[in-house]
Amino acid sequence: MNQPRLGFIGLGLMGHPMTRRLLEADFDVTVWNRTPEKANDLRDAGVRVADYIGELVEGVDVVMLCLADTEAVDEVVFGTEGVAAYARPDQLLVDFSSSDPAATREFAARLESEAGMRWVDAPVSGGVAGAEAGTLAIICGGEDDDIEALRPLLAPLAARVTHMGPVGSGQVTKVCNQMIVGCQAAVIAEMVALAEASGVDAGRLTEALAGGFADSKPFRILTPRMAASDFEAPAWHLRTLLKDLDMAVAQSQRSGSATPMSSLAAQLMRAHVNHGHAEHDPATLVEAYRPPRRR
Secondary structure, three states, X not given: OOOOOEEEEOOOOOHHHHHHHHHHOOOOEEEEOOOHHHHHHHHHHXXXXXXXXXXXXXXXXXXXXOOOOHHHHHHHHHOOOOHHHOOOOOOEEEEOOOOOHHHHHHHHHHHHHHHOOEXXXXXXXXXXXXXXXXXXXXXXXXXXHHHHHHHHHHOOOEEEEXXXXXXXXXXXXXXXXXXXXXXXXXXXXXXXXXXXXXXXXXXXXXXXXXXXXXXXXXXXXXXXXXXXXXXXXXXXXXXXXXXXXXXXXXXXXXXXXXXXXXXXXXXXXXXHHHHHHOOOOHHHHHHHOOOHHHO
């Protein structure tokens, strides 16, 4: 591909900064979002804003999605007046969303059958900070030629692009990533509460354990926020992490692989979500273990 025209659908926490980076890399970008107001600053910066999905699809070579979940991907691609209704055989769809692997494979087969448009699943890891800095890890599933053609397009977004296998392989790998993140978040909450209950300054845990076997990005991000009860301006939401753990459990059932830790972490998060924390930072998990006086 030689400077293909890009269409980006989904301007949420991740999609917005990713779109801005593509624009800053001098790509021709058109966007569409359910809430048009989220595109106002991008419009001012030179992005074209489509009035409907068909307008976007008809004017681009590559359609990129960054949506909340599998259901949103299904609706945007196959819903009335969705991507599939306007797709061409010479186009490529790249899904940055974290979606169910089995559904992704079904979507890819259906889109190619109905419209001749090929699918690459390319879920991302690295959070909003990674999206803003262009240092995401992008994990791809798809055909070799499609992945190679996409690498120049993904360069402004990622520090690393890894081709994991055929369509759906990227989503399976992202599920594996989220199993580690979700289980870590659950035990970090227990750890911070235990330190506090034992008279240890939880605010010094990050410094004390830096560089050791317990050190990790989730540890460095979540521990200070939990210790300080700093739950404002969440960079990610508990509902998203729960969704990913639920996908891990579903994939384990399909593949016959046991996931007892991920299943337990999902249930703990579900209980917390049911207490009104779906849109809150995963750092709020620590509140489940603190005595009432700390809340």
